[in-house]
Structure formats: structure tokens, C-alpha cells
Amino acid sequence: MKKIKNKRVIFQPTAYKAMQTGINQMANIVRPTLGPLPRMVVLEHNTKNERPEILDDGGTIARRIVALPNRDQDMGAMFMRHVLWQQHEKAGDGTATTAVLFQSIFNQGVRYITSGGNPMPVRKHLEKGMEIVIDELKGMATRLEGQQKIAEVAESICYDHEMAGILGEVFDFLGEFGHLEIRSGRSRQIEREYVTGTFYKMPLFTAEMIKDRDKLMAYAEDVPVFVSDLDFDDSAQFSPLLRVAGESGIKALAIIANHVSDSAVAFLVSISRNPQKFQAFAVDAPIPEEGQPVMLEDVAIQLGAKPFFKAFGSTAEGVTFEDLGQARRVWADKEYFGFVNGKGSPQDVRKRIDELKKRYEAAKDVEARNKVRVRIGKLLGGSATLWVGGNSDLDIEMRKARLERTVEAMRGALLKGTVPGGGVALLACRPAMQRMAAQAGDEDEKFAYHTLARALEEPARAIIQNAGCDPDVIIDRIDKAGAGQGFDVRAEKIADMAGVGIVDAASVTMAAVHSAFASAALALTVDTLIHHKKPETVFNT
Amino acid sequence: MPDELNQESEVKEIVYALATSPDFAKSGACFSARQSGLYRSNDGGETWNSVYGSLTLDAPLMTTSVVLSPAFPQDGLVFAGTNGGILRSLNGGKTWEVAILRTPSPLVSALAISPDFAGDRTLFAGTMEDGVFRSTDQGTDWVFWNFGLYDPNILCLVVSPNYTADHNLFAGTENAIFRSQNSAHSWRETGFPLDRGPILSLVISPAFTRDGTLFAGTDSYGLFRSKDRGQTWQHLPGLEVTSSINAVLISPEYPLKAELLVLAEERLLVSRDDGLTWSDWCDDIVFEGDPIAVAAPSGLNAGSPLLVGLSTGSVIRI
Numbered sequence: 062m063k064k065i066k067n068k069r070v071i072f073q074p075t076a077y078k079a080m081q082t083g084i085n086q087m088a089n090i091v092r093p094t095l096g097p098l099p100r101m102v103v104l105e106h107n108t109k110n111e112r113p114e115i116l117d118d119g120g121t122i123a124r125r126i127v128a129l130p131n132r133d134q135d136m137g138a139m140f141m142r143h144v145l146w147q148q149h150e151k152a153g154d155g156t157a158t159t160a161v162l163f164q165s166i167f168n169q170g171v172r173y174i175t176s177g178g179n180p181m182p183v184r185k186h187l188e189k190g191m192e193i194v195i196d197e198l199k200g201m202a203t204r205l206e207g208q209q210k211i212a213e214v215a216e217s218i219c220y221d222h223e224m225a226g227i228l229g230e231v232f233d234f235l236g237e238f239g240h241l242e243i244r245s246g247r248s249r250q251i252e253r254e255y256v257t258g259t260f261y262k263m264p265l266f267t268a269e270m271i272k273d274r275d276k277l278m279a280y281a282e283d284v285p286v287f288v289s290d291l292d293f294d295d296s297a298q299f300s301p302l303l304r305v306a307g308e309s310g311i312k313a314l315a316i317i318a319n320h321v322s323d324s325a326v327a328f329l330v331s332i333s334r335n336p337q338k339f340q341a342f343a344v345d346a347p348i349p350e351e352g353q354p355v356m357l358e359d360v361a362i363q364l365g366a367k368p369f370f371k372a373f374g375s376t377a378e379g380v381t382f383e384d385l386g387q388a389r390r391v392w393a394d395k396e397y398f399g400f401v402n403g404k405g406s407p408q409d410v411r412k413r414i415d416e417l418k419k420r421y422e423a424a425k426d427v428e429a430r431n432k433v434r435v436r437i438g439k440l441l442g443g444s445a446t447l448w449v450g451g452n453s454d455l456d457i458e459m460r461k462a463r464l465e466r467t468v469e470a471m472r473g474a475l476l477k478g479t480v481p482g483g484g485v486a487l488l489a490c491r492p493a494m495q496r497m498a499a500q501a502g503d504e505d506e507k508f509a510y511h512t513l514a515r516a517l518e519e520p521a522r523a524i525i526q527n528a529g530c531d532p533d534v535i536i537d538r539i540d541k542a543g544a545g546q547g548f549d550v551r552a553e554k555i556a557d558m559a560g561v562g563i564v565d566a567a568s569v570t571m572a573a574v575h576s577a578f579a580s581a582a583l584a585l586t587v588d589t590l591i592h593h594k595k596p597e598t599v600f601n602t
Numbered sequence: 603m604p605d606e607l608n609q610e611s612e613v614k615e616i617v618y619a620l621a622t623s624p625d626f627a628k629s630g631a632c633f634s635a636r637q638s639g640l641y642r643s644n645d646g647g648e649t650w651n652s653v654y655g656s657l658t659l660d661a662p663l664m665t666t667s668v669v670l671s672p673a674f675p676q677d678g679l680v681f682a683g684t685n686g687g688i689l690r691s692l693n694g695g696k697t698w699e700v701a702i703l704r705t706p707s708p709l710v711s712a713l714a715i716s717p718d719f720a721g722d723r724t725l726f727a728g729t730m731e732d733g734v735f736r737s738t739d740q741g742t743d744w745v746f747w748n749f750g751l752y753d754p755n756i757l758c759l760v761v762s763p764n765y766t767a768d769h770n771l772f773a774g775t776e777n778a779i780f781r782s783q784n785s786a787h788s789w790r791e792t793g794f795p796l797d798r799g800p801i802l803s804l805v806i807s808p809a810f811t812r813d814g815t816l817f818a819g820t821d822s823y824g825l826f827r828s829k830d831r832g833q834t835w836q837h838l839p840g841l842e843v844t845s846s847i848n849a850v851l852i853s854p855e856y857p858l859k860a861e862l863l864v865l866a867e868e869r870l871l872v873s874r875d876d877g878l879t880w881s882d883w884c885d886d887i888v889f890e891g892d893p894i895a896v897a898a899p900s901g902l903n904a905g906s907p908l909l910v911g912l913s914t915g916s917v918i919r920i
Contacts, residue, residue, distance in 0.1 A: 206783060234749050234788040257747060282706045363752075389706060389731055389754075402731060407753030407777045411796065414752070443749030443788065 071133055071590040077171050080587060083129055083137025088164035090126070091119035091145065095157035096483075096524035097220050098550055115459065118466055119156030120149025136590050144580040148572060150427045153469025154218050155573035158484075158520045162577035163584075165516035170585040173508050184582040186501075186509030190494060191578035194513065195571050197490045202478035202567035203559070208233040213562035214474050217482045218569075219467040224460070227251050228471060231445050237475035238418075239445065240438030243464055245457050246448030251464070254446045258390070259363065259439045260399030261356060263344040266321045268395055269330045270342040278394040279342040281313035285385035286400070288361045289369035290346050290353060291377060292320040296328035299341075301377045303332075306339070309382045315391050316343040317357065317398065319371070344398040359436055362413050364388055365405035401442075414440050434472070473568030481558035482565040484521025485547035487574075488539065491517050513578070524550060615915025619895050621668045622909065625675045626899035632909060633680065633695070634895075634917050635665040640682045642695050647909045647919040653680075653695030665689075667727075669713040673720055681725060681741055683710025688727055690741040701737070703744055708732040712759040718766040726771060726786055728756030734773055736786045749788035753777050760804045764811045772816060772832060774801030779818055781832045792832030798823045805850040805862075813857055817877075819847025819864060827877060838877040843867045848894050853902045861902040865893045870910065870920075872902065883908065883920070890914055 071079065093100035094117050102122050104114045116122045123145040129135040141163065148159045166187065174180050205211060212229025219225060231253060235241060246252055265271065270279050287302055299316075306314050313336075321329070321343050333340040347353045354370065361368040364386025369375035388400035417437045424430035438444065449464055451457035480486035491514045498510035521539070522532035528550035535548045538555055547558040558564065616637045623631035630646035633653070639662055641650040654663060664685050671679035678694040686707035689698045703710075712728035719725065719740075727735040733748035734756060748754065753775040762770035769785045772792070777799040780789040794801070803819035810816065814831040824843055826835045843866040853861035860876035863883065870883035870893065891914035900906040908920045 208784065233784050234747070236750055236788065236790055239749065255747070255749075257749070402733065402754045404731075407755070407775065408797075408799075410752045411777055411791070415796075440752065441750045442752055443747070 069592040071592075073588060074175060075133070076587060076590045077175060079131070079133030079590065080137035080140070080584065081168065081171050082131075083134035083139070084141045084164060084167055084584070086129065086134065087123060087126065087138045087141040087145075088160040091122055091157050091160040092164075092523050093527055094119050094122070095161065095520065096527045096550060097217070098528045099220070100527060112455065115455070118149070118462065119160055120145055120466075121462065123156065123160075124149075132592055133590060136592075137584075140580075140584060144576055148576040149466075151576070152473055152566075152569045152572035153466050154566065155470075155569040155576075157523070158487075158570070158573040159577045161519040161523045162487075162516050162573065163581045165519040166512055166578065166581035167584055169512045169515060170581065173512075174585060178508060179505055180586045182503070182505040183509050184586050186506045187513065187578055187582035187585075190497065190510055190513040191574060191582075193493050193497065194487075194490045194517070194574050194578070197493050198480055198486055198567055198571050198574065201480045201486055201489065203480075204478050205474050210479075210562075211471070211475070214479055214564050214566060215467055215471055216562070217564055218470045218566065219463050221460070221463065224251055224464060224467065227253055227447065228464075228467060231447065232471055232475060235438070235443065235445055236441070237472050238421075238434055238437040238441060239443065240435060241444065241468060242446045243461060243468070244446060244448055245461060246450040248448075248450040249452060250450050251460070252448040252450065254448070256399070256444050256446070257442070258399055258401030259403070259442050260397040260444070261347070261360065261439065262396065263317060263346060263393070263398035264396050265393045265398075266326045266343050266345055267330065269326075270333065271394065272333070272336045272340060278392045279340070280390070280392045281315070281336075281340060282390055283387065284313045284315050284391040284400075285309075285311050285382070285387050286315040286317065286360075286364050286366055286391065287369070287377070287380070287385055288317050288357055288364065288366040289375070289377070290317075290319040290357060290371055291369055291375065292371070293318050293325045293343075293377075294320070294322045296325045298377055299325065299328065301380045303341075305380055305382050305385070306341075312337075312339055313391075314339075314341045314385075315393070315398075316341065317346050317360070318343055319346050319353075321345075342393055344393050355436070359413065359440060361386060361405070362409050363403035363405045363440065364400065365403065410440055470566050470569050473572075474566030477566070477568035477571070479559075479564040480567045480570055481545055481547060482563040483547040483549070483558050484518075484524055485539070485545065485558045486565065486567075486570055487517040488521055488536075488547070489544065516577075521547070524548075528553075616913050617895050617911025617915060617917055618666045619668050620897040620909050620911050620917065621670045621680075622897045622899035623670060623674045624672060629675065631674070631694070632897065632899070633668045633670070633682075634909075634911055635668040635682060636911075636915055637664050638662040638915070640665045640668060640680075640689075640695065643917075646907065647917050650917065653691070654698070656697045666709065666711055667713040669715050669725065671715065671719055672717060677720075679740065681713055681715070683713050683727055685709045688713070688741060688744065699742075701741055701744055703727070703729070703732070703735055704746070711756055714759040714761045714771065716761055716765050717763055722766060724765075724785070726759055726761065728759040728773055730755050734759065734771075734782075734786045734789075747787045750791070751780055751789040753780070757800055757802055758804045760806045760816070762806060762810050763808050768811065770810075770831075772804055772806065774799075774804045774818060776800045779804070779832060779835075792828070793834045794818065794826065794828075794832070795835060798826070802846055802848055803850045803864075805852045807852060807856050808854055809857055815857070817850050817852065817862065819850045819866070821846050825850065825864060825866075825877065840873070840878045841866065841871065841880050843871075848892075849896045851896060851898050851902065855901070859902075863896065863898060863902050863908075865896050865910075868892055870896070870908070887920065889918070891916070 123142045145156045208229045215228040216225035366386025367384040387404040389402040421433045494510045494514035501507035525532045549556040619635040667683035680691040682689040687702045708729035716724040723740045733754040735744040758774040779792045779794040800821045807815035818826045825838045845867045849865040851863040853859045871880045891912035895911035897909045
């Protein structure tokens with residue numbers, strides 16, 4: 062160990078040893094959560110008064126561990142933590158699989174490199190092997206269709222029969238891009254609610270515009286809609302709109318605006334006293350930070366409206382009936398503005414959806430991807446809300462977290478298909494690695510493919526071990542049983558995994574392979590650790 | 603008569619749809635849905651009489667679609683789609699019950715019935731502006747969900763021959779073809795090419811479960827075929843037409859008999875090689891108006907009877 066000014070530098074072999082200890086600690090914490098019979102991990106809270114947190118999700122467990130006492134080992138642990146959290150964010154599941162794959166590759170690699178292997182070519186071959194394994198998984202993936210199949214995949218992710226059944230129905234209805242909200246419920250079960258049409262967070266400017274006191278919403282049929290981000294400070298500014306309404310004989314008008322003054326709101330309420338004759342209601346457009354322009358553009362496309370934007374110098378002056386959008390049914394309440402069957406051009410809607418789907422595929426950032434997905438869901442129309450109940454607040458929070466995780470993974474499964482579960486898909490990639498090892502040109506290459514072939518067993522081993530069985534014996538039986546066969550840990554027997562509904566989302570498995578293989582290959586090239594003399598702070602994100 | 607059913611003040615007679623009884627060869631029973639109402643013939647299309655006599659109508663009731671129960675000779679069930687609702691008769695058209703769809707009531711553009719109607723009592727109504735409605739009680743109550751059906755203008759609708767097991771149906775719209783795999787709860791757009799709509803006619807292979815085949819007739823781009831349940835579509839170049847394909851019929855023995863019939867360019871064209879080559883159904887036939895609808899109650903064998911509904915309101919038997 063050397064000390065530079067304000068820095069502490071650790072060289073090999075100490076660096077590897079410390080990294081390895083940290084990585085193994087982190088992996089061993091997450092490992093018990095893998096499989097349908099997982100063990101829970103209980104975390105003590107910072108304040109003693111709070112109840113401990115019970116977790117079964119590798120990503121969250123890793124995130125809760127903010128530092129190990131030994132700072133050298135901590136570097137390895139935090140490296141692993143980052144990898145697991147990235148996997149969690151990217152795929153919603155597969156963190157434990159990532160952990161055991163990473164651990165196996167890293168441990169084998171350290172042994173090889175410390176006995177004279179060259180880390181750089183090893184990394185290159187590991188990354189090549191990763192591509193081959195991902196291609197193998199793509200070849201195995203089968204399209205996910207039908208409520209029953211979707212429910213089976215959901216159960217393989219959340220291990221909750223009730224939740225899986227509901228997700229089967231919800232995703233069968235909504236599809237991979239459908240808009241789904243998850244909220245805390247009051248009953249013990251999970252309840253679902255479907256809404257036909259589309260809605261956006263655009264509340265009415267005043268509850269006085271609500272004419273239907275039973276449903277607590279403003280509602281009208283075949284309604285023209287003025288789509289804008291304009292400010293209406295004076296009731297006189299509504300004149301062009303009301304002139305158009307009068308000329309075209311319409312009985313209702315919905316206005317989307319950025320601001321409507323109190324006096325202007327009162328004016329709209331006053332002219333809507335007899336909704337049978339005429340009613341107008343105005344809703345508050347979202348603020349720009351919440352994506353107002355694109356949201357209004359989406360709304361305008363669905364309604365067939367010309368959007369009026371302040372930024373383009375638009376005003377309501379000169380508005381014509383053709384500038385207004387229209388929908389078969391329009392509603393608004395204190396939170397949302399919604400409509401069913403907007404009369405925009407379906408071709409324009411279709412083009413917009415296609416454009417957004419391309420953007421979704423290209424999005425690297427999870428947040429950006431989710432925003433695009435929500436927009437697609439709204440353009441497709443229809444949404445669902447799941448109200449998650451439970452036996453206690455703690456139970457509800459746990460189920461909600463599990464549901465959110467499962468939903469994310471399910472979207473990937475619907476997009477990329479499924480592969481046999483229980484680690485069988487990864488076991489089936491071993492022959493490809495063994496073939497590559499047989500054709501290897503040098504020892505480093507041979508080692509890399511042997512390492513990956515061995516690592517690919519590790520998720521199945523962990524699942525079997527967590528169920529209390531002997532992995533060596535069971536893996537041997539799986540190998541003898543043939544293609545697609547694996548160990549059904551619940552039934553404690555060898556079975557056709559896809560046949561008995563034990564499947565994994567291909568997107569999750571592929572993401573786990575990518576995260577684990579690439580990160581472990583990179584970690585093996587670490588030569589030196591450098592610490593700040595004193596850590597400035599420890600983050601708990 | 604409920605106000606929601608929009609009656610026509612001025613009638614330009616057009617035949618929109620035809621339906622024949624399963625025992626047509628014996629009974630000659632068939633229906634034609636026209637601008638002026640619904641008509642029944644009991645002599646194979648020679649003479650027609652309005653079946654709306656029991657309704658109190660101030661003006662003609664435009665009827666855009668008609669479908670019969672698969673067990674029509676026994677149960678006498680007829681459904682007629684109008685502008686604003688669906689009429690049901692339990693006695694072959696003598697009397698009618700009206701089911702009003704959710705307001706504002708849409709025009710019913712297509713009706714399709716489950717092949718196992720006796721068991722599941724299910725039928726579907728495609729509408730302009732409101733997508734697809736479903737009834738699971740023989741047409742008494744109708745609901746719509748339409749998740750994912752972002753084009754709610756339905757021009758044609760077909761139900762899988764194996765609907766009881768696969769719950770599949772397809773809807774052709776102005777711009778796309780949508781598939782539902784869960785009894786019209788939700789829809790996914792198929793891979794039909796962009797800018798090739800509107801889709802005026804759809805027909806599904808009787809062996810759909812095995813061959814995944816369906817055909818789509820478009821307004822100006824000819825005929826398309828999918829062999830993978832709508833995922834991909836191929837244009838059939840053998841049918842060199844650019845006008846509307848108002849109807850496509852398929853042999854009940856398809857694919858053993860790969861026979862198709864289309865109404866295109868004011869002609870009746872038949873293919874007996876799965877759409878590779880086409881010829882006129884019969885020579886020296888001249889229609890006195892545009893052919894809009896066609897029914898082949900006994901299949902597509904040469905010499906089998908065909909009923910053709912014209913834009914003049916007449917139905918001719920070939």
C-alpha cells in the first residue's frame with residue numbers, strides 16, 4: 062500500500078482480494094432471494110424506532126447497503142451494487158441472476174489472472190461470449206400471448222398467484238405499452254379498474270364546472286375541444302371561441318388553457334347554467350416541466366385539433382371551427398381531463414405511435430423510456446389502475462414494490478418474449494460456450510469460454526440450493542433429461558419448464574447476462590484501487 | 603321507435619349487405635340490408651319483402667348490416683345493424699326488439715357472429731366512430747372496451763372459426779387492420795402496411811387455427827393476404843385491380859379448395875389457385891349498377907348460386 066497526498070493507493074494482489082471479498086459479500090446477500098422459494102433479507106433501519114425492512118428484491122437490497130466497514134472491500138461491493146441497481150432499473154428484475162453470474166465469472170477470473178492469465182484478452186473473449194449467449198437466448202425466445210401465458214410469466218417473477226392472475230388479465234388487455242397506475246388500496250386484495258379512452262392530468266379550473274354531481278365530473282358528448290397553452294385573463298378573450306360555438310350550433314365546448322383568471326372562470330360558469338342548452342368547461346394544461354408541449358401535441362393529434370401555442374405567437378383571435386378538435390365523449394374532474402374516441406386522423410395517430418415506438422427502442426435512459434411509453438399508452442387509449450391491498454401497511458408497501466418490479470419486467474417479456482425459466486435457458490447456452498472453447502486459439506480464450514459455461518450454471522444452482530436441494534445432483538439430472546427440462550422446485554421434480562409454465566422474460570435474462578458479463582469482464586481488468594484519504598460523504602440514494 | 607335510431611328522410615336505394623340462411627338450398631331464405639330497410643326473400647332472391655312492417659316507422663330505416671344465427675332455421679334469430687342501434691328478431695323478421703348502443707349512438711357498419719353462437723350467445727357489432735361492441739346475451743346488452751383500437755371507424759369485422767377456443771377477431775378500419783385475441787376487450791394493430799387502407803372487406807380461412815390465413819380487400823390497393831394471423835401481409839399481384847374490393851368470399855373447404863371470390867371493378871372475379879390467377883365468375887354478365895355485396899350460400903363451386911347486391915338496390919341471382 063502506498064500513500065499519495067490525500068490519497069490511499071492499493072495495488073495487486075491486495076486490490077483483487079479486497080474487491081473479491083466485497084463482491085462476494087454483496088452477491089451472497091442477494092443470492093438467497095433467487096427463485097420461487099426465496100429467503101427474505103431483513104434490514105435494520107437507521108433509527109431504532111422504525112420497524113426493520115423485509116426485502117426479497119436484489120436491486121433494493123443492494124441499494125440499501127451504502128458502505129462496507131472495510132474501505133478496500135467496499136470498492137468491490139459498491140461496484141457490484143451499481144451493477145445490480147442498473148439491472149433493476151433497466152429490466153425491473155433479474156438482479157439476483159446478475160449477482161450470481163457476476164460472482165462466478167469474477168471469482169474464476171481472479172483465480173486465473175492471479176496465476177498468470179492476461180486480463181485484457183480474457184475481457185475481450187468474455188465480451189464476445191456475452192454476445193453469443195444473448196444471441197442464443199434470442200433464438201430461444203417465444204412470443205408471449207394470451208392471458209394464461211402472461212399470468213404464468215408474471216408468477217415466475219413475483220411468485221404471487223393472485224398478483225400474477227390479475228397481471229395476466231391487465232396485460233392481455235393493455236399490451237406492453239398500456240397505461241397502468243399502481244396505488245395503495247384499502248382492501249386485502251388487489252383490485253383493478255379499467256378506463257376506456259385516454260386521460261391526462263389536467264384538472265378543471267373550478268369544481269363549479271362539474272354538472273354531474275353523482276359522478277363528480279363535467280361530461281359532454283360530441284364535444285369540440287380548443288387545445289392551447291394560452292392565458293385567458295379576461296372573459297372577452299373567449300369571444301372568438303364563443304362566436305365559433307354560436308355559428309356552428311354546438312352545445313358544449315371544452316377549453317384547454319394554461320391560465321384562466323377567476324373572472325374568466327366565473328364567466329364560463331355563468332354561461333353554462335343550463336347545460337342542456339350550452340356548457341363550457343376549461344381545464345388546466347400541464348406546466349412545461351411536465352412535458353406540456355408534447356402532451357398537448359398528442360392530445361391535439363387524437364382530437365384532430367390545431368394546437369395554439371404561446372411560443373408561436375398564437376391567440377384565440379381568428380379561431381375557426383376546423384381548428385377545434387372533437388371527441389365522442391369528453392369528461393373532466395378535479396384531477397383529470399379525459400376523452401373517448403377522439404376524432405383525429407387515425408393515420409396521424411398511427412404515425413405518432415410508430416415514431417414513439419422507435420424512440421422507445423432507442424432510449425437509453427430509463428426515465429426517458431418510461432415517459433415515451435406513457436405517451437404511447439395514452440395514444441393507444443385505455444388504461445388500468447391497480448389498487449394494492451394487504452394485511453398491513455408494510456405488506457401493502459412490499460406488494461406494491463413487487464408489483465411495480467413485476468410490471469416493468471412484464472413489459473419487457475411482452476416486447477421480447479419468454480425463455481424457459483429456472484435457469485434452464487442459461488444452461489442451454491453452455492454447449493455454445495463449450496464449442497467456442499473447443500475452437501479457442503489460446504489459453505486466455507479457452508479459459509474465458511470455460512468460465513462462462515460454468516457461470517451459466519450458477520443461477521440454476523442458486524435456485525436449487527435456495528429450495529434446499531443438492532445442486533450437483535439436480536444439475537446432473539437436468540443435463541440427462543434433455544432440452545427444455547429443468548427442476549420445478551415447488552413440485553421437486555424434473556419437468557419441461559415451458560410446459561409447466563415456468564418461464565422467464567427474455568428481456569430480463571438478456572439484460573442480466575449483459576450486465577453481469579460485461580461488468581465482471583471490466584472488473585477483472587482492475588489493477589489498482591485509490592481511496593480519498595477521508596471519504597467526503599456516504600450517499601444513500 | 604326510439605329517437606336514437608336515425609330514420610332516413612330521402613332514400614337512394616343501395617344494398618349494403620346480404621345474409622343467407624344455412625338451409626338456403628332448401629328454404630331459399632335470405633335477407634338484404636338496404637338504405638330503405640331490411641328485406642327478406644323466401645324464394646332464393648327472386649322476390650323481396652320488407653320485414654320492418656311490425657315497426658312504427660315515420661321514414662325508412664337505413665340498415666347497413668345483417669347477420670343470421672348459425673341455427674337460423676331453428677331459432678329464427680336475425681340481427682340488423684342500423685344508424686344508431688341494433689335490431690333483433692327472434693322469429694325470422696316478423697317482430698323486432700331494439701338494442702340502443704351507448705349514446706351518442708353510432709352507425710353500425712358491420713355485424714359478426716360467433717360460430718358457436720348457440721353456446722356462447724356472442725356477437726359483435728362494428729361501428730363508425732365507436733369501435734366494436736360485444737354482446738354475450740344474444741344481442742340484448744352491448745358493451746365496448748376497445749383498448750388499443752385507436753381507429754374507431756370499423757368498416758369490416760370477422761370472427762375466427764375457432765372463436766370458442768382462440769377468442770380471435772379482426773377489424774378492418776380506415777387505416778389499419780386490428781386483431782383482438784380476447785373477445786374484443788383489447789386490440790393490437792396487425793402488420794398491415796401503412797397507407798394501404800381503407801380496408802373494405804376481410805375474410806378468414808375456415809382452417810385459420812392451422813393456416814393462420816386471412817384476406818383483406820382494400821379501397822384502392824387490391825387484395826392482401828396474411829398467412830401468419832395478421833403479423834405480415836402480402837399484396838396479391840395476380841388481381842390487377844385498383845378499384846374498391848367491396849367483398850371477398852372464401853371457399854368453405856379452403857385450403858383444400860383454394861378458391862376465392864372478390865367483387866372488384868364492377869366485376870365478379872374468382873381464383874381457384876389461392877389468388878395467383880383470376881377470371882370472371884361467368885361471361886356475359888353486366889350489372890346495372892355497382893356490385894356492393896355478395897353471398898355464396900352453397901360455396902364457390904362452379905355453377906353454385908350467387909346473390910349480388912347492387913348500388914341500385916336490386917339483388918340479382920347468378
